Amino acid sequence: MSARNIPNVLSIAGSDPSGGAGVQADIKTFSALSCYGMGVITALTAQNTRGVSLVHAVPAEIAAAQIDAIFSDIAVDAVKIGMLADPGVADAVANSLAQGKARNVVFDPVLDPTLGASANAVGLLEAARRILPLVDLVTPNLQEAAAFAGAPQARDTEEMAAQARALVERGAKAALVTGGHLAGEPIDVLFDGSKVRLFRGKRIETRHTHGTGCALSSAIAAHLAHGAGLVEAIAAAKDWLEGALAAADALRVGGGNGPPHHFFALWRQ
Numbered sequence: 001m002s003a004r005n006i007p008n009v010l011s012i013a014g015s016d017p018s019g020g021a022g023v024q025a026d027i028k029t030f031s032a033l034s035c036y037g038m039g040v041i042t043a044l045t046a047q048n049t050r051g052v053s054l055v056h057a058v059p060a061e062i063a064a065a066q067i068d069a070i071f072s073d074i075a076v077d078a079v080k081i082g083m084l085a086d087p088g089v090a091d092a093v094a095n096s097l098a099q100g101k102a103r104n105v106v107f108d109p110v111l112d113p114t115l116g117a118s119a120n121a122v123g124l125l126e127a128a129r130r131i132l133p134l135v136d137l138v139t140p141n142l143q144e145a146a147a148f149a150g151a152p153q154a155r156d157t158e159e160m161a162a163q164a165r166a167l168v169e170r171g172a173k174a175a176l177v178t179g180g181h182l183a184g185e186p187i188d189v190l191f192d193g194s195k196v197r198l199f200r201g202k203r204i205e206t207r208h209t210h211g212t213g214c215a216l217s218s219a220i221a222a223h224l225a226h227g228a229g230l231v232e233a234i235a236a237a238k239d240w241l242e243g244a245l246a247a248a249d250a251l252r253v254g255g256g257n258g259p260p261h262h263f264f265a266l267w268r269q
């Protein structure tokens with residue numbers, strides 16, 4: 001950690017102008033968890049709580065230049081990688097990270113066709129696979145884990161564990177397959193290279209889940225930056241996210257699927 005005891009955490013992700021997902025949500029998460037937040041933008045989106053209308057990846061050299069600007073000047077205590085949007089951008093991120101001294105790298109792969117992945121589905125998946133050896137933790141949801149595995153979506157924790165293991169075989173140090181979309185209680189499955197561990201969560205009744213994956217992966221990165229171990233960081237991030245989801249109805253941003261309340265523990269209502 002940097003000498004002043006406030007960790008510096010970088011998000012490399014897309015912009016969500018409505019502030020619920022992407023770099024905006026990541027920086028809110030870092031800030032809520034007492035980190036100095038930074039953001040490298042990989043893609044511009046036009047979206048709100050009702051949907052995404054446009055995705056425009058930045059030129060690969062601009063992604064690379066932003067990352068180089070950060071690493072040539074600032075000690076980075078953790079990195080969260082989100083939406084990469086384009087195989088060229090993904091490769092630029094991989095190259096820049098390999099050169100920089102990135103630690104505590106958490107990769108939340110975004111392979112959602114509504115977020116621009118469809119045009120480049122195969123190329124983006126292959127590029128995402130090239131990032132795996134650079135990351136300490138990858139956090140796919142059920143759909144993304146299935147895409148990586150080239151297999152049907154996992155239906156139970158054993159199948160989730162097998163897909164987490166496959167991601168570690170492909171080079172990630174650890175993999176957390178998130179089970180928010182499982183029927184029943186949500187369970188996330190971690191394979192850390194030696195052991196499988198289950199994280200049981202509470203299902204929070206709210207329609208405001210926009211950017212939940214972004215918030216979880218960023219919260220894990222923030223706790224790693226503070227020096228937590230992997231299991232401790234995941235458990236703390238999940239606790240915090242449950243609080244943010246439970247408080248989401250206080251925000252009620254927009255008419256659709258709104259964001260969790262990143263600052264639920266800090267703001268007076």
Ligand code: PXL
Binds near residue numbers: 082
């Ligand atoms: O949660 C996935 C995600 C990632 N990145 C950006 C997004 C979203 C979801 O809306 O907008 C920029």
